Amino acid sequence: MAEQPTSAPLAPGPRTGPADAISVRDVTRDYRRPRTSLRHPSPPVHALRGVSFAVPAGQRFGIVGESGCGKSTLLRILAGLDRPTSGSVAIDGRDITGLRERQLRFVRERLQLVFQDPMSSLDPRMRVGDIVAEPLVAQGHGNRRERVAELLEAVGLRADAADRYPHQFSGGQRQRISIARALAPRPKIIVADEPVSALDVSVRAQVLNLIADLVDELNLTLVFVSHDLSVVRHVCDRVAVMHNGQIVETGATEQVYEDPRHSYTRRLISAVPTLGKALSGVSAADLNREYQP
Amino acid sequence: MTPAPDTAPASAAGSPDSPGSPDDVLTVRNLDVAVGGRKLVEDVDFTIRAGERVGLIGESGSGKSLTALSVMGLLPEELRATGSVRLAGVGHDLVGADEARMSRVRGKEIAMVFQEPMTALNPTMKVGRQIAEVLLIHRTRPDRASARAAAVELLAQVGLPDPAVAADAYPHQFSGGQRQRVVLAIALANDPALLVCDEPTTALDVTVQARVLDLIVRGVQDRRSAMLFITHDLAVVATACERVMVMYGGRVVESGPVREVFTRPRHRYTQGLIGASDLTVVDDRGRLVTIGGSVPPAGEFPAGCVFRNRCAQATEVCATRPEWVATGPDSGYACFHPVSGSGTPGTGTPTNQEAGRG
Numbered sequence: 203m204a205e206q207p208t209s210a211p212l213a214p215g216p217r218t219g220p221a222d223a224i225s226v227r228d229v230t231r232d233y234r235r236p237r238t239s240l241r242h243p244s245p246p247v248h249a250l251r252g253v254s255f256a257v258p259a260g261q262r263f264g265i266v267g268e269s270g271c272g273k274s275t276l277l278r279i280l281a282g283l284d285r286p287t288s289g290s291v292a293i294d295g296r297d298i299t300g301l302r303e304r305q306l307r308f309v310r311e312r313l314q315l316v317f318q319d320p321m322s323s324l325d326p327r328m329r330v331g332d333i334v335a336e337p338l339v340a341q342g343h344g345n346r347r348e349r350v351a352e353l354l355e356a357v358g359l360r361a362d363a364a365d366r367y368p369h370q371f372s373g374g375q376r377q378r379i380s381i382a383r384a385l386a387p388r389p390k391i392i393v394a395d396e397p398v399s400a401l402d403v404s405v406r407a408q409v410l411n412l413i414a415d416l417v418d419e420l421n422l423t424l425v426f427v428s429h430d431l432s433v434v435r436h437v438c439d440r441v442a443v444m445h446n447g448q449i450v451e452t453g454a455t456e457q458v459y460e461d462p463r464h465s466y467t468r469r470l471i472s473a474v475p476t477l478g479k480a481l482s483g484v485s486a487a488d489l490n491r492e493y494q495p
Numbered sequence: 496m497t498p499a500p501d502t503a504p505a506s507a508a509g510s511p512d513s514p515g516s517p518d519d520v521l522t523v524r525n526l527d528v529a530v531g532g533r534k535l536v537e538d539v540d541f542t543i544r545a546g547e548r549v550g551l552i553g554e555s556g557s558g559k560s561l562t563a564l565s566v567m568g569l570l571p572e573e574l575r576a577t578g579s580v581r582l583a584g585v586g587h588d589l590v591g592a593d594e595a596r597m598s599r600v601r602g603k604e605i606a607m608v609f610q611e612p613m614t615a616l617n618p619t620m621k622v623g624r625q626i627a628e629v630l631l632i633h634r635t636r637p638d639r640a641s642a643r644a645a646a647v648e649l650l651a652q653v654g655l656p657d658p659a660v661a662a663d664a665y666p667h668q669f670s671g672g673q674r675q676r677v678v679l680a681i682a683l684a685n686d687p688a689l690l691v692c693d694e695p696t697t698a699l700d701v702t703v704q705a706r707v708l709d710l711i712v713r714g715v716q717d718r719r720s721a722m723l724f725i726t727h728d729l730a731v732v733a734t735a736c737e738r739v740m741v742m743y744g745g746r747v748v749e750s751g752p753v754r755e756v757f758t759r760p761r762h763r764y765t766q767g768l769i770g771a772s773d774l775t776v777v778d779d780r781g782r783l784v785t786i787g788g789s790v791p792p793a794g795e796f797p798a799g800c801v802f803r804n805r806c807a808q809a810t811e812v813c814a815t816r817p818e819w820v821a822t823g824p825d826s827g828y829a830c831f832h833p834v835s836g837s838g839t840p841g842t843g844t845p846t847n848q849e850a851g852r853g
Contacts, residue, residue: 268700268701268702268703269671269700372789372790372792373555374789375789402554402555402727402790403554403727403728403729403768403771403772404554404767404768404771404785404786404789404790405554405789405790406771406772407771407772407783407784407785407786408785408789410774410783411782411783411785414781414782415782429700429701430701431701432774432775433774435774436774436775436777436783469702470701470702473701473702473704473705474701474730475704475705475708475728475730475731475733475734476730477729477730477733477757477769477772477773478775479730479734480730480733480734480753480757481733481753481754481757481758484734485712485734486705486708486709486711486712486713486734486735487709487712487713489705489708489709489734490705490706490708490709
């Protein structure tokens with residue numbers, strides 16, 4: 203358990219430029235728990251503590267971290283669903299931190315979300331066609347039926363899926379439906395929050411391939427959040443590792459995976475079980491051991 | 496893990512599969528689970544010996560959880576199990592045993608750890624008392640004081656800091672990983688002959704998963720308990736188990752030692768599963784290997800070979816049910832067009848750079 207001197211949390215001032223699809227500068231977010239004492243307010247929870255990064259247009263950017271690291275808070279802020287306590291977030295060069303709900307419309311058009319559990323993010327009483335068309339309705343697009351058919355085809359579903367309900371589909375197909383919905387308003391940025399964590403192994407590969415195909419074809423910028431570094435390694439060009447509300451390491455995915463600098467990143471990588479490791483004799487006890495170089 | 500019979504008692508390759516071998520802990524024969532006329536689990540047959548850790552892998556609808564629930568006598572009312580499930584030291588068949596008999600077995604000879612620890616614990620009861628309860632009910636400790644002491648000792652064994660304080664806390668005061676450790680402490684309390692784990696680490700973070708897996712393996716090793724470990728995660732099974740059974744469509748389609756099955760799969764489904772779960776092997780467009788189609792809903796798999804509607808090798812003969820081809824005492828497959836046994840398939844090998852890590 204050699205406590206390594208960890209590299210500096212982040213090189214100060216990430217390069218940001220007009221070509222950045224997303225730029226996040228020194229964002230903090232504090233929450234207050236409900237009061238438990240009459241005399242003192244509860245101490246604040248620092249969900250994000252000075253997070254900065256930039257995602258150039260067209261990049262596939264991974265965010266890795268475990269529960270409680272702040273990645274969900276960060277996503278909510280990126281999507282304009284929550285506001286930072288301090289710092290700023292720009293989407294396509296436009297600062298969204300000070301905007302009111304009505305002014306956030308361009309964010310909803312540019313940036314769309316795909317969630318982990320397609321069952322809880324799809325309304326069970328709506329037909330698939332209406333689910334996929336909903337962002338179009340909200341944004342007043344015309345000619346919706348045609349667009350829905352086009353979208354369903356793009357995600358590998360038959361056009362007649364539009365007339366059925368979410369429960370009539372398997373987990374992988376439901377995730378395809380949520381991807382179709384996200385693509386409906388022709389966004390330039392897709393933010394996917396653990397999109398394959400709830401899927402069966404044989405379906406996970408299909409959905410990952412679908413995401414990769416769509417990102418390529420439509421020139422999308424992808425922000426891919428996962429607790430699983432090996433999925434991120436496959437999907438993303440760059441990765442940021444989050445821990446306790448901070449980005450502890452960021453870099454090219456391959457480099458972070460092959461040569462992790464921060465002790466937490468090393469711990470994360472060494473804890474992931476893989477077939478290759480297991481077959482070369484790595485036991486459960488080894489996974490649990492602190493990383494030893 | 497080369498088969499070297501009778502050298503190490505706890506090794507995977509124990510005595511040959513003779514019925515009634517003294518080391519057999521769990522013997523499942525011709526297990527079927529059906530609802531109405533639909534068979535959800537069909538003809539499942541396996542034995543687990545003392546100290547052996549056996550994985551059961553499969554995707555949703557494969558019947559792996561129903562198999563586990565049948566072993567524990569916890570099937571939902573509308574499902575019916577037939578066949579035989581025998582546990583060493585228990586005088587009756589577990590299939591069809593009434594609740595009074597099963598409750599004497601459960602928590603003592605068989606214990607279990609499920610995916611969601613919060614539902615397995617009583618939210619209104621301190622965890623120390625929940626552990627003590629299982630010791631008192633099965634009369635493995637004579638009184639409250641000694642049961643309480645044993646509970647604190649068990650909490651220490653599963654690595655909870657300050658176990659005496661932890662014993663007086665309620666489940667909601669723990670994190671997910673800590674709760675799962677409490678569940679494990681309850682499961683191990685009576686030194687069960689068989690520990691059944693159903694996706695015990697699926698809901699946990701990676702580092703927490705590593706911790707809990709380590710504790711589970713150590714817990715069963717220390718007690719020389721048999722383990723049946725159910726998961727959809729091939730890497731977890733390969734890490735925690737010595738032997739693996741692959742289920743699909745309610746049947747065991749392949750089984751054998753972990754190394755053999757994962758490096759030289761015979762069944763086409765196993766081969767596909769290994770390919771699809773390997774995120775380091777991609778084609779020239781950078782895309783992952785996939786299995787076409789999707790897993791049918793439970794009970795709606797094709798007749799004959801259950802995998803044939805997704806299998807590139809399927810021919811007419813696959814419309815009849817493939818026989819089990821035994822390749823060893825605990826290994827075999829059911830496939831008309833198996834992957835050739837000599838060659839190494841491109842997908843199943845530990846190809847990658849990460850092999851040396853950890």
